[in-house]
Amino acid sequence: MDALTQYLESHQEQFLEDLKAVLRIPSVSTEPQYKEDMLRCARHVADDFRKAGMTRVEIVPTAGHPVVYAEWLGAPGKPTALLYGHYDVQPVDPLELWQTQPFEPTIRDGKLYARGACDDKGQVYMHVAAIQAHMKVNGRLPINLKCVIEGEEEAGSDNLEKFLREWRKQLDADVIVVSDTGMLGPDQPALCYGLRGLVYTQIDVTGPARDLHSGEFGGAVQNPANALCAIVAGLKDSDGRITVPGFYDRVKPLTQAERDVLGRVPFDEPGFIHEAGSPVAFGEKGYTTLERVWVRPTCDVNGLVSGYIGEGAKTVLPSFASAKVSMRLVPDQDPKDLFARFEAHVRKLAPPGVTLKVHDLHSAPPFMTDFDHPMLQAAVRALARSWPKPPAMIREGGSIPVMATFKETHGLPSILMGFGLADDNLHAPNEKYNLTSFHGGTKSCAYLYEELAKGA
């Protein structure tokens, strides 16, 4: 066993304690009451990069939450990797469904439970550990490394693009490395070469100027909640196809060759549906479950609210109804184009007697990279060294909006090497990260730096 591996294995306990410390900070970027905690978290992450051995560490203010920047450039002639991650986390509600408190990291049955355990603090801290290991064992990294850890990924990364543009030259690199994706199973690593994009909207429907008595006025005026349901129901047909005109125009058709590749992915469909806890698989007609989540666009309601939502009965005819509706996009759909089409379609679906506002809350274009690229092949070797099975080449259904921005600002090949699992409860109560993912992933990160250094 080489000295690096030995160090990595003998320091697992300390790596875990370092991760738990950052998980205790409630860095929820979308909720204003956590503003101070966000800053505290940025400082904490910066300190940990500094302790690991990075030579230049900065907390860079933005119009929103700050970016943590860390670099080590002591390997002239070697490739430079630009690592991206985020220290912000999703909101925790409904809090009552958590078995243990979201910001009190707890280990149960080989899994670390906390908000952000996997998404994305757990994955960022694999790199912090890998950096520390190289520094302690060799006094240096095998490559040059620049780290950008942002605080607004869960809030739409509103201020990251400006930062990337302003720092464009300082962030020059040969490859982008992101650990914010998943594995196919606890011992099946994966490299992701495609992500879906996103258009996240909010439809606000106003009927009467105030809540009315449903007996006194019911039947005589349009009910905005009924209207909203009619609009949402009109967004898809009975085959699960989205009815927004032109929605599928720019979707790359799925070739038989791609279907064959997808068919070979070791994907456990019954296990996936079981993890979801749904009674049955359900989706667009004519596609497999894997195709539905990786290569087909979607239209999902993320939230609904109107009128009286307390216990029992209140005979109110509500003044207002609102739905959060998001669409996952695939290459080559364009978020701006689709939001405009979506809004026009929603307006067409709206019955008379209500006024509408349709908001574009945030968006990200879909992303794909060439999976034969030599940088990606370095990652394949790193994973092969650290896991029992060779990595699967996959796509993912989620979005990492910044990938599109990076492509635009830096135009670099990207390695999406992540270790999340389907049952990690991302964005839901009881988020967790398997310790096998954390420790195995830490090794993969450490080896990745070595493999990239070998010249991809």
Next chain:
Amino acid sequence: MDALTQYLESHQEQFLEDLKAVLRIPSVSTEPQYKEDMLRCARHVADDFRKAGMTRVEIVPTAGHPVVYAEWLGAPGKPTALLYGHYDVQPVDPLELWQTQPFEPTIRDGKLYARGACDDKGQVYMHVAAIQAHMKVNGRLPINLKCVIEGEEEAGSDNLEKFLREWRKQLDADVIVVSDTGMLGPDQPALCYGLRGLVYTQIDVTGPARDLHSGEFGGAVQNPANALCAIVAGLKDSDGRITVPGFYDRVKPLTQAERDVLGRVPFDEPGFIHEAGSPVAFGEKGYTTLERVWVRPTCDVNGLVSGYIGEGAKTVLPSFASAKVSMRLVPDQDPKDLFARFEAHVRKLAPPGVTLKVHDLHSAPPFMTDFDHPMLQAAVRALARSWPKPPAMIREGGSIPVMATFKETHGLPSILMGFGLADDNLHAPNEKYNLTSFHGGTKSCAYLYEELAKGA
């Protein structure tokens, strides 16, 4: 001016203070945290009836909130009236939309603002004042009077029927008097001879066992919020007709004669729609606004909730979605029959991949009385004495569930003589009661006892 009228006019200030005192008690029957306040309110109302001169006053416990009973039987040979009202009020949310606190009664511009100001404490206290006036001026009432003031009207009157059955003999009377309805305008009194019924349901849709990441799982499983919208949208067609099979089977067809009577009601349609604050009138094709709210059934969403309803974006695929959906019924529709039909229809509308629960939260049959009845004619005279315009004979769109129970337990003619206005914000923020309604209504109640005594 007779002594009674003189007393009524000179004691308006005191009557108002008495009403304000009871409005300060937050007697919200549907929310468990107000249980103690409910009891406090019952005691307060009982005390006020006692002070007014009623000889037997009791607080009668039920399985829920108690009933206040008060009687005066000192007029042998004269008719006995059974007065019904309620001391419980609707919840107050959204609290932030109230201009002044709901339980701090405030007078602005000749109107008394408070939760319950009109519905129904304000209307009950017109009778308390009328009783006091008769007692002070004449030492007696012109008729025998039994008062049943319940505490669960806004919660479905679950325990009233049992009380009415158990007290059936003690509550024997010649006529039922209810002040819980409205006028057509500030100087246009009305007598109501028909009310719509109600079936109030809750549709709970469960998809995945937990909230999912909409990127990771979106497209592969049924989204319960999308499913709920499809169900709700399927409850009506584009003409506003309800699609539940058999829904209209027992609706009495509207004859031309009835349409003519309705056409003569001094109803200000533009004013009504303006009061609603809706951009336009909207409802079932082929009917006028007045017909839509008085003689046609409805199906309205009262509340919707699912997934993330906070600020900003959360990419969750919700586990659960729920809608409160209520139907207003007209003679001779039957709530039990219609709930069964509704549930069956909802189950048929539900797409695959979700499980459903459909709850019958509460219901009331529609109600009508003969508007030529002599007891009602006594009320016509009482109103004619106290208001500048003769009363209009109307129906109402709301429900007083207990009317059907009274009909079953006592089979008596009923006088629905109320003084609410369309802009009183019943069940909404900023509920109010015009002082002209309160003081004019108090006179009408006092005169009603006299007119009933004259022999209807």
